[in-house]
Amino acid sequence: MENMETCFKSIPEWYLYDMFFQLCKEVFPDLAIHSLDVAKISALIMKRINNNTEDIQQTFIAGFFHDLGFAFMRETIPMDRITVTFDPEGYYVFNTLPNFDNMADKVHYALISFKALNYTKVPRLSEEYLLAILHHHNPIKDNSKPKVSLISNILFIADKISLAIRAGQFSNINENVCYLKKLINKFNLKQIVLDAVNDLLSNLEDMAHIFSNQHPEKFFKLFALEQRRISLDIATNFFEIIAALIDFRSLFTYxxxxxxxxxxxxxxxxxxxxxxxxxxxxxxxxxxxxxxxxxxxxxxxxxxxxxxxxxxxxxxxxxxxxxxxxxxxxxxxxxxxxxxxxxxxxxxxxxxxxxxxxxxxxxxxxxxxxxxxxxxxxxxxxxxxxxxxxxxxxxxxxxxxxxxxxxxxxxxxxxxxxxxxxxxTFLSKILTKDELNSLLSNKIK
Incomplete structure (x- = not known):
């Protein structure tokens, strides 16, 4: 019988990210685009704050999977159903999403993202990044957990920038950039994050990356993710998520x-x-x-x-x-x-x-x-x-x-x-019975 330590080969880690992207693209194309947007934006912000390869990679991965739980909704929200309005000063208001019924109280999708990634340990995100995903809608302001606060701020503003870009209100990059520079100052974020975002918006080459709809493999290479490998037995933990995404489409096969x-x-x-x-x-x-x-x-x-x-x-x-x-x-x-x-x-x-x-x-x-x-x-x-x-x-x-x-x-x-x-099932491993029943029974109206 083989030695457990030596019988498993490794595979490129980017396979996991790309497989998730390809599946989302088939059923939830807007989610796929948004996930890649937030990954790119978050990594480019982190690069300006801390030009450390590991932190940049983890920020990219956290951005890429920040809305993982959203794919488990019975239906997802396409961009054309997001009601974007303007306040008197001409800024986007993002609080007009469709009603989640009691889903937001019981099984918010950020919680599913956090629980799924924490359970599988794949991708290899540290606790700070996992907590930042959990809090990316309400970024932590205090400094009791400085790294969680920083990353949650980054994910929050990257999320908002992606939504603004994909709303398609402007005809060219320059108009978008001018608007985004005004938008980011509306949020009470850490100054170091605001400074990094302003610098990013002033870099036309990086902004071209953000607006690009090119295949994600380009960005795996850009952030050196194609060099990372993972043991197949560990990668299989993530394949449980992939299987759950497929099976969860039908109550007969979940x-x-x-x-x-x-x-x-x-x-x-x-x-x-x-x-x-x-x-x-x-x-x-x-x-x-x-x-x-x-x-x-x-x-x-x-x-x-x-x-x-x-x-x-x-x-x-x-x-x-x-x-x-x-x-x-x-x-x-x-x-x-x-x-x-x-x-x-x-x-x-x-x-x-x-x-x-x-x-x-x-x-x-x-x-x-x-x-x-x-x-x-x-x-x-x-x-x-x-x-x-x-x-x-x-x-x-x-x-x-x-x-x-x-x-x-x-x-x-x-x-x-x-x-x-x-x-x-994978979901029953990470959710309580009440949370799972809520997820199975609810639909976004």
Whole structure:
């Protein structure tokens, strides 16, 4: 058996940031743009205050994930629904966002951002940066926690600058800069932050970066983030967030990927006794439905058999999963597993019609786990199927040479021994029961 200290490889840390950006861009494009804006602005402000690479990087990351919790709202707020008004002196007023019902009292999205990042420990943000994310709407004024105060001030003003820029009230950068110089003095912020922002606004090259809509990889390189690497077993903590973002789109699947990941990991270890294989399967399980971020909710929630045209769209989620993951070359082992979970040994699966000789054993294992978990979950068109009935269906598929008999038999052994495959979801790990129920039941009006 491998040594736990040596069996896990590392991957580029920017994969995590980019994957989050790509998912948000599909469903919440305004959130993706805003997150990158705040990251760029915050880092450029910090660079003027403390030109230390680690602080600049952490500020960029904090800005990038400051609204992470917002992605867990049942709906998000597009920019065109933000009501921007002007006070008598001609300044933006940002207190006219849509009503959050009782969500703001129970599960404010800044709290979800804080809890999620604190739980996963990925990205590697210090306590000061995590607390600054929690307080970025109401920056700390006193000096009892000077670094938290500084960073929360930076995130606050970066947030306001991004909203002002994206409101699109001005036709060119110079007009925006003139307005922003007046705007920032309306807020009671630390003088060192105001001075840094004024200096930033006077630098046309840096302002061009802020107004740029270029791919985030450019900015990962600009702030030297492409040099940072992270162990795959630690990165998997963040992939739990990614899986939760995908599954949370539907109440029928909000625990799907976490259940599959846990069962695939434990079943793999039972068969191979390899901690590395178990880790690969846990990661592959978390990311196997990545492509469903592109699947319309009306298809995910269809209350019966899908028409042919909609079934074709549903099946495309595997293609999108492969396309999204292939960008990250050091995750190639995971791609070959995740993107094959709807293939079958006899070639009758999709999307490629691979046969047994083309399917790695770990891909065959994920196929079995995906079928079993899906059968035992509730769907909009049926109730969940009892375990005994689910195994009858699996046995029939074995008989028809569609799935691996050995894997099915070992899965039966595990379940018959009392193994519980309904894994605790990521959100239930970080939120109280009342907070989770509030999040599941509320929608922004």
């Amino acid at each position: 625990r799907h990927s976490s259940s599959i990941a846990a069962l695939a990991r434990d079943l793999t270890f039972r068969i191979t006794e390899s901690k590395y294989d178990a880790l690969l399967m846990y990661t592959a399980g978390l990311l196997h439905d990545l492509g469903k971020i592109k699947t319309p909710l009306k298809i995910l929630h269809h209350p019966g058999k899908l028409p042919t045209c909609e079934m074709f769209i549903m099946k495309q989620h595997i293609v999108f999963t492969r396309l999204l993951l292939e960008k990250y070359s050091e995750l190639n082992e995971i791609v070959s597993i995740s993107a094959a979970h709807h293939e079958r040994l006899d070639g009758s699966g999709y999307p490629y019609g691979f046969t047994e000789s083309q399917l790695p054993i770990l891909a065959q294992l994920l196929q079995v786990v995906d079928i079993f978990v899906a059968l035992t979950e509730e769907r909009p068109y049926r109730n969940k199927i009892p375990t005994t009935k689910a195994f009858e269906i699996l046995d029939k598929m074995v008989e028809n040479r569609k799935i691996n008999k050995m894997i099915v038999n070992i899965l039966k052994e595990m379940i018959n021994e009392g193994y519980s495959f309904e894994n605790v």
